Amino acid sequence: MALKWYTVVVDSKAPQAQARWWAEVLGWVSVYDTPDEAVIVPKQALDEHEAGPAATLEDWMRRGQGLVFVPVPEDKTVKNRLHIDLAPHTSQDRDAEIQRLLGMGASRVDVGQDESEVTWTVLADPEGNEFCVLSSRDR
Template sequence: MALKWYTIVVDCRDPQAQASWWAEALDWEIVYDTPDEAVAVPRHALEGEERAPDLDTWIRRGQGLVFVPVPEGKQVKNRLHIDLAPHVSQDRDAEIQRLLDLGATRIDVGQDEAEVTWTVLADPEGNEFCVLSSRDQ
């Protein structure tokens, strides 16, 4: 038996702004939005039946991001972060620029830019994430 990795929950000052930013960055959709929680999921998770007819279909639907309010701002480097990867058919530098244009910032967490194959960015509330080299798997 296995459990499904269902969501990642992100503490933030402004759940609606964070959900909107990540939905735009990932081309996802916001499916739930209240003052206490905003949820973004991949668009393909909304295709087909509302309920998955079987375990395999349910497992393949993928994860979502849940944003919940907290009173404090981010204090230290994340202990967990998201890695994003463009497909080999995409222009990685253009994708990084698109994220920067949306409001991401480049940050230094000690990486040696000359030796690594990823770029470290932060979302508008300072949560670190990486853009990896292009992948086909």
């Protein structure tokens, strides 16, 4: 038996704004938006969802994950225990992608990394959730 990784849930002061921000970062789409929850998924997952139920377990397991943003009253106060790693393709300009994210409202974060020794850059989204931009890769 196998379970499917379905979504990652992110506590947010402004879930709809966070969902829009992450959808723009990832090129994803919103599939659900209420005051209590905002959900984004890869465009491919939306196409698969609109195609109907998965016919087989194999088809179900191949469908992509989503991000769910839910409201909480408190601000983020400590470093994340779980974070997202983003990676550009080798055909992309990694530094340009980092600049794009900074221009969208991300900020650089020091979590103790030595920038001269690591191959990733730590950033935070507009609500302070850390994420990394890894080195370019093709796998």
